[in-house]
Amino acid sequence: MDGHNAGHTAGHSGPEPLRKTLTWRDGFAIALVIPNGLLLTVGYAIGAIGAWTAIAIWVGGALVGLLQNMLFSETAAMFPGMSGGVSRYAIEGWKRYFAPLGAVASFGYWIGWSFSIAVNGAAIGTLVTTQWLPGLPSFPLFGHEIGGTEMIAVLAIAAGWACNYFGARLTAATSKVVSAVVLCGLVVVVVAPLVRSTSWDVDRLTWFHGGSWMTIVVWYYVTCWTTYGTEICASFAPEYRDTVRDTAKALRATSLVSLGLFLVVPLAMTGSVGEKPIAADPVGAFALAFEKALGGMAPLGVGILVVSMFLGMVSTTADGGRALYGLAREGMTLRQLDRLNRWGVPGRALTLDAVVNAAIVLLLGEPLSILLASNFGYLTAVTLAVAAFLLLRRDRPNWTRPIRRRRAWIPVAWGLLALNVVVVAIGVTHPSLAGYGGIGDTLVGVAILLISVCLYGYRCLVQDRRPIAWRIETPDMPVSRADAPIRTE
Numbered sequence: 001m002d003g004h005n006a007g008h009t010a011g012h013s014g015p016e017p018l019r020k021t022l023t024w025r026d027g028f029a030i031a032l033v034i035p036n037g038l039l040l041t042v043g044y045a046i047g048a049i050g051a052w053t054a055i056a057i058w059v060g061g062a063l064v065g066l067l068q069n070m071l072f073s074e075t076a077a078m079f080p081g082m083s084g085g086v087s088r089y090a091i092e093g094w095k096r097y098f099a100p101l102g103a104v105a106s107f108g109y110w111i112g113w114s115f116s117i118a119v120n121g122a123a124i125g126t127l128v129t130t131q132w133l134p135g136l137p138s139f140p141l142f143g144h145e146i147g148g149t150e151m152i153a154v155l156a157i158a159a160g161w162a163c164n165y166f167g168a169r170l171t172a173a174t175s176k177v178v179s180a181v182v183l184c185g186l187v188v189v190v191v192a193p194l195v196r197s198t199s200w201d202v203d204r205l206t207w208f209h210g211g212s213w214m215t216i217v218v219w220y221y222v223t224c225w226t227t228y229g230t231e232i233c234a235s236f237a238p239e240y241r242d243t244v245r246d247t248a249k250a251l252r253a254t255s256l257v258s259l260g261l262f263l264v265v266p267l268a269m270t271g272s273v274g275e276k277p278i279a280a281d282p283v284g285a286f287a288l289a290f291e292k293a294l295g296g297m298a299p300l301g302v303g304i305l306v307v308s309m310f311l312g313m314v315s316t317t318a319d320g321g322r323a324l325y326g327l328a329r330e331g332m333t334l335r336q337l338d339r340l341n342r343w344g345v346p347g348r349a350l351t352l353d354a355v356v357n358a359a360i361v362l363l364l365g366e367p368l369s370i371l372l373a374s375n376f377g378y379l380t381a382v383t384l385a386v387a388a389f390l391l392l393r394r395d396r397p398n399w400t401r402p403i404r405r406r407r408a409w410i411p412v413a414w415g416l417l418a419l420n421v422v423v424v425a426i427g428v429t430h431p432s433l434a435g436y437g438g439i440g441d442t443l444v445g446v447a448i449l450l451i452s453v454c455l456y457g458y459r460c461l462v463q464d465r466r467p468i469a470w471r472i473e474t475p476d477m478p479v480s481r482a483d484a485p486i487r488t489e
Contacts, residue, residue: 026172027250033315037226047279051270053208058262061227084326085235086385093388107452112378114320121153160313185304192293221427321350
């Protein structure tokens with residue numbers, strides 16, 4: 001046993017890591033958070049660059065996400081017991097070269113998913129107060145005015161935490177019910193304009209014109225959190241009953257369904273409502289389309305949109321908590337987060353997630369600015385994970401691969417890596433081209449990634465009392481992790 005594992009496990013024993021209670025259908029239901037991301041940001045994109053351009057970006061990003069998921073299904077099958085999703089694969093690929101990059105990838109992945117909880121909470125607060133509870137009292141807090149919008153957002157965050165804290169089966173069951181409601185609403189928005197032929201007009205959709213091509217790249221950067229987000233299914237790999245089969249099926253099914261939704265939903269919404277009304281109310285764009293589809297019933301449309309946002313909070317809380325737990329499990333952040341509660345989920349990590357997002361809602365507030373701050377971390381993690389696929393192919397050629405992609409996928413992986421590097425470089429240096437963010441949002445994301453390196457150093461030097469491992473040698477073949485049992489509360 002090496003020093004890392006010795007420090008990590010001394011005096012502890014425990015059950016199997018994360019209970020295997022999920023099927024691919026459960027992962028698919030949890031991953032239906034992805035259409036929620038579409039509904040949250042598509043209004044901003046349509047208003048800025050035109051509907052046809054926005055649709056092209058969404059569909060193109062979804063195709064890239066599908067190709068990346070084909071790579072990630074191989075790495076997920078290589079490490080069936082590891083929690084944390086694509087960030088964990090980045091750790092494995094890069095530890096031989098520069099181990100702290102694993103901490104950067106995991107924290108980047110965490111903030112990418114976790115901060116969207118605050119985005120959804122802020123949107124729910126805005127929609128509920130505007131539609132049903134205007135005029136709620138407010139009070140000052142740390143120089144900010146806290147009103148009904150912020151209070152409802154915090155309550156929604158607490159509810160999303162509760163749906164996760166008491167077990168993965170509860171998370172999956174909640175997601176199935178909520179996603180069924182959301183999909184019914186999407187069907188209404190898509191089908192109604194086709195039935196009522198006079199309510200949909202293709203002339204309401206336009207292309208982007210008169211601006212820089214870099215603006216389109218920046219909007220691609222903004223939407224990647226959603227279009228790439230189908231990889232969330234990989235985060236639950238250790239909890240699937242058949243890890244290899246269920247992970248691959250969940251990744252493939254979610255990618256294909258999302259690809260279809262990214263095409264038909266904005267097409268139906270814009271052709272029915274028009275670009276200008278959507279640009280004027282980007283958060284409520286779906287509710288406008290729902291009202292247009294049924295000739296009224298605006299409160300019902302808002303209600304479905306709120307339910308969709310809540311689904312996003314449930315799923316992203318689940319994913320963010322597992323990313324933190326996987327990071328602690330690997331010995332790369334605070335030891336206290338390496339705990340499962342009595343229901344077999346990382347309760348401490350989930351709770352930290354909720355507290356951080358409540359603080360963000362109370363102290364920041366603007367949804368798209370929050371998303372821009374977190375997007376840099378998320379895309380950094382995904383880019384490092386794609387590179388890890390290539391590194392693992394080179395460094396561990398004999399490693400067991402229950403799913404093995406053909407050699408033709410190697411140049412595909414290089415192409416995806418190059419695309420992501422270019423998108424990140426332009427997106428992080430020109431966020432203001434999206435019209436809603438600035439360099440300050442990027443600096444927030446960079447600062448959080450630097451904090452991750454500090455926590456990695458604290459874990460090594462203070463908690464584990466070992467030197468910082470800049471490089472960690474990896475075995476040629478898998479070894480048992482029986483010497484690293486799970487800690488439970």
